[in-house]
Amino acid sequence: MALRFGEGEVHFDDHCVVEDAMPLLAFLEAEADPQVRLAHCTGMHTALIQVLAAIRPRIGSWPADPGLARLLGGLMGMEPT
Template identity: 35%
Template sequence: MSVIVENGTIRLVGACPVEDAEPLLAALQDDPLRKVDVSAMTAAHSAVIQLLALFAREIEGAFADPVLGPVLGPVLGPAIGGTSALAKRIQPR
């Protein structure tokens, strides 16, 4: 599995296939304040990227693959070093 939750952070490791979308969503819903570390992610299915764009409150780390940063930066921009638009509206319980 490419989704690892440890110390209040969700780490995405290696290639994140579509099968990782469900555990990623569960981890993001379980604690909306969790940060997501993408520094070890080498690839990602579009479903994983969509979840990051919609639900990730804050994304840490530089992408392991130098192509991912420029490609995903515009999509994930609000969450990189900040807060995604949707996460701003989600109030933690």
């Protein structure tokens, strides 16, 4: 899978697929203040962005793809940096 779970944070690497949605949701629920790092994310399945939009975790780093960053930012009510 393209998700790497670390201490209180999850890294998205390359393209994250629909199968990653459940582990991601489980992780975000289990952690008190999870942080999501998307710097290396080149794309993600709709299911994942949906989980992020629903849980609204802190975004540690934004995807390099401006289109994806913009869409995610809009969805989470944040300004991508």
